[in-house]
Amino acid sequence: MANLLLRRALLDAVRVPIGARASSELAKVGNREWVGYGFNGQPNYVDRPDFPLPAVRFRADTPDIKVLREKEKGDWRKLTLEEKKALYRASFCQTFAEFQAPTGEWKGAVGWALCIASLSVWIYMAMKLFVYSPLPASFDDEHQKAQLKRMLDLKVNPVDGLSSKWDYENNRWK
Incomplete structure (x- = not known):
């Protein structure tokens, strides 16, 4: 019961109210911006190939990132390659090639x-x-052959057993 109450309290502490999600400006989770639904509707970040859009940005907004976000609202051709990479790394931890690469x-x-x-x-x-201990002497080949000869001489199970497959007139297997 205590485990259930603790779990419920933790979930309530992490959840953002529904009204905050529905507003035009998405809510903040700590210092990070909630930018979408995510793969389960919770404000968490996970690099997944089956659902490539995490719910929150990877890094918190810093003054440098805020300037780049304002700049990205304009023409993207005016952004340098380094600025585009910085914007990408602020939103995502790894590229598809990085998180799908084999780890070894x-x-x-x-x-x-x-x-x-x-x-x-x-x-x-x-x-x-x-x-x-070593195997008994009865496991040797000569002892097993002697045991088989004794069983045939005694005609053990002559109807459908071992002796039924022996030809007693010719002394060989049928």
Whole structure:
């Protein structure tokens, strides 16, 4: 119950009133501007390829950014490339190419998996060498052949078992 109350209090603290969203000027979240709905309607920033428009800008408005925002309302051909990049980085953390680039985390995961597999093989070999006793003599080939001959001589399960597949007149398998 306390967990539910805490969760509810946190959600209420983060939420912006509905009236503030509906106004012509979007609300502020801390020092950052709420610029859209986002992927779930909450004022959060996430770089996602399936929903490329985050709800809030990445950085808070600084005096330099405010000047650039006023300048961007005019002709974009008058903006330099550095100014366009600064505006982009104020709104977004990474480009599509940056956040979709492979990170190489799989190499660490595969490395740890191989280390654990190697360790388990070493533990098995140590157990087989030091813990388990050797196999009984009945596992040798000559003992198994003698056991099979004894079962055939005793005609064990002659209807549908092993002895039913032995030809007793020719001494070979049917």
